[in-house]
Amino acid sequence: xxxxxxxxxxxxxxxxxxxxxxxxxxxxxxxxxxxxxxxxxxxxxxxxxxxxxxxxxxxxxxxxxxxxxxxxxxxxxxxxxxxxxxxxxxxxxxxxxxxxxxxxxxxxxxxxxxxxxxxxxxxxxxxxxxxxxxxxxxxxxxxxxxxxxxxxxxxxxxxxxxxxxxxxxxxxxxxxxxxxxxxxxxxxxxxxxxxxxxxxxxxxxxxxxxxxxxxxxxxxxxxxxxxxxxxxxxxxxxxxxxxxxxxxxxxxxxxxxxxxxxxxxxxxxxxxxxxxxxxxxxxxxxxxxxxxxxxxxxxxxxxxxxxxxxxxxxxxxxxxxxxxxxxxxxxxxxxxxxxxxx
Numbered sequence: 001x002x003x004x005x006x007x008x009x010x011x012x013x014x015x016x017x018x019x020x021x022x023x024x025x026x027x028x029x030x031x032x033x034x035x036x037x038x039x040x041x042x043x044x045x046x047x048x049x050x051x052x053x054x055x056x057x058x059x060x061x062x063x064x065x066x067x068x069x070x071x072x073x074x075x076x077x078x079x080x081x082x083x084x085x086x087x088x089x090x091x092x093x094x095x096x097x098x099x100x101x102x103x104x105x106x107x108x109x110x111x112x113x114x115x116x117x118x119x120x121x122x123x124x125x126x127x128x129x130x131x132x133x134x135x136x137x138x139x140x141x142x143x144x145x146x147x148x149x150x151x152x153x154x155x156x157x158x159x160x161x162x163x164x165x166x167x168x169x170x171x172x173x174x175x176x177x178x179x180x181x182x183x184x185x186x187x188x189x190x191x192x193x194x195x196x197x198x199x200x201x202x203x204x205x206x207x208x209x210x211x212x213x214x215x216x217x218x219x220x221x222x223x224x225x226x227x228x229x230x231x232x233x234x235x236x237x238x239x240x241x242x243x244x245x246x247x248x249x250x251x252x253x254x255x256x257x258x259x260x261x262x263x264x265x266x267x268x269x270x271x272x273x274x275x276x277x278x279x280x281x282x283x284x285x286x287x288x289x290x291x292x293x294x295x296x297x298x299x300x301x302x303x304x305x306x307x308x309x310x311x312x313x314x315x316x317x318x319x320x321x322x323x324x325x326x327x328x329x330x331x332x333x334x335x336x337x338x339x340x341x342x
Contacts, residue, residue: 006085007086007088007107008088008103009036009084009088009090010039010092010103011080012024012092013073014042014076014094015043015045015076015094016047017049018045018049019095021052022056024092024094025063027099029062031098031102031103032100032103032104033107036090037064037085038063038092039083040063040064040066040080041068041079043075043076044067044068044070050067053065064083066080073186077186078178081173086170087169087170089169092164095214096164098209099207099208099210105206105208106167106208107167109204113202116148116202117200117201118166118167118200119204120161120167120201120204121203122206123142123162123165123211124139124211125210125212135213138158141154141158142159142160142162146202146205151201152201153339153340155192156234156238156242160191160201162211163187165209165211173190183224184230185225188233192233193237195237196240231257231261234264235261235268236264238268239269242339246270246307246309247271247306248271248273249310249311250272250308252276252311252312253314254285255282258313261342262288263288273290274290274291275292275293276310277292278294278295302330309338310337311339312339312342313342315342320340
C-alpha cells in the first residue's frame with residue numbers, strides 16, 4: 001500500500017545553517033498541526049548542516065532531507081519541490097522560526113478559501129533590538145497589505161509577501177514553472193509571475209513567522225537582490241502586465257529611481273513618453289530625451305492619449321501618501337490609471 005501523502009510539505013533550503021537550523025526545525029516540530037513533512041535540501045554545506053539534518057531526521061521521521069553539490073537557492077528549491085508530496089507547499093528558511101500555530105492556521109484558511117492560491121502571514125524581525133531600520137520599515141509596509149486587492153495594488157513597490165511565510169498550492173507553483181534563475185530575486189520573481197497568471201493572494205493578520213536579520217542573508221550578500229536587479233524585474237513584468245495594452249506611459253519621479261526604472265522600461269519596449277516631477281529644477285528638462293512635466297500639466301497631457309498609464313517611482317519615505325492625494329485630486333484612479341512602482 002502506498003504511503004499516504006501529508007497534508008502540508010514544508011520546503012526548506014539549507015546552506016551553512018548550523019547556527020540556526022536546529023531552532024528553525026524545533027519551531028516546526030512543535031507545531032500544533034502535525035500532518036506535515038519537512039523536505040530540507042542541504043545545498044552543499046561545508047559546516048555541520050548535513051549532520052544536524054541527519055540526526056534530526058532520525059529523531060523525527062517527518063523530516064526528509066536531500067543533499068546536493070552547492071548550486072544555489074533556486075536549484076535547491078526546485079530539487080526540494082520535486083521531492084515534496086503534498087498539494088500545499090509551505091516555505092521556510094533555515095534561519096527563521098515559526099509560531100506554533102502557523103501551519104494549522106494557514107492550512108485551515110486555504111481549506112476554507114479554495115480560490116486563494118498564495119497565503120502569507122504577518123512577520124516580525126529578529127533578534128529584537130538588532131533589526132535595521134530599513135528592514136523594519138519594509139515589514140511595516142508589508143504587514144499592512146492583507147487582502148488580494150492590497151497586495152496586487154502594490155506588488156510593483158517591493159515584494160509584498162515574505163517568501164518564508166508563504167503556503168502555496170502546488171498546482172499554482174507548477175502552473176508558473178516553479179522557481180526560475182533569471183538574474184534577480186527568485187522570491188519576487190515568483191510573486192510577479194503568480195500575479196500575472198491571475199493568482200489570488202491573501203495574508204493572515206497574525207504574526208506567525210520570525211524573520212532573522214543577519215549580515216549573511218542573501219538579500220544583503222547576493223547581487224540578485226541589488227536595487228538595479230529589482231528595477232529590471234519590475235520593468236520586465238510591467239512590460240508584460242500593466243503596460244502591455246498601453247500606448248503611452250509616464251513616470252512620476254525624475255530622480256534616481258524614476259530614471260533607472262525608465263531606462264529598463266525603454267529596453268523592454270514600453271512606450272514611455274514623459275516624466276513628471278514636483279522639483280522645479282527638473283521641470284522643463286529631459287530624461288532619456290523625454291520631457292519632464294509639472295504635475296499641473298498632467299491633465300492636458302493625459303487627455304491627449306488613448307490608453308495612458310502613470311507609474312509613480314519616488315522612493316522617498318512618506319512620498320506615497322502625498323502622491324496618492326495629488327493624483328486623486330486630478331481624478332486619476334489607482335490601479336487603472338496609475339500604479340506605485342517604488
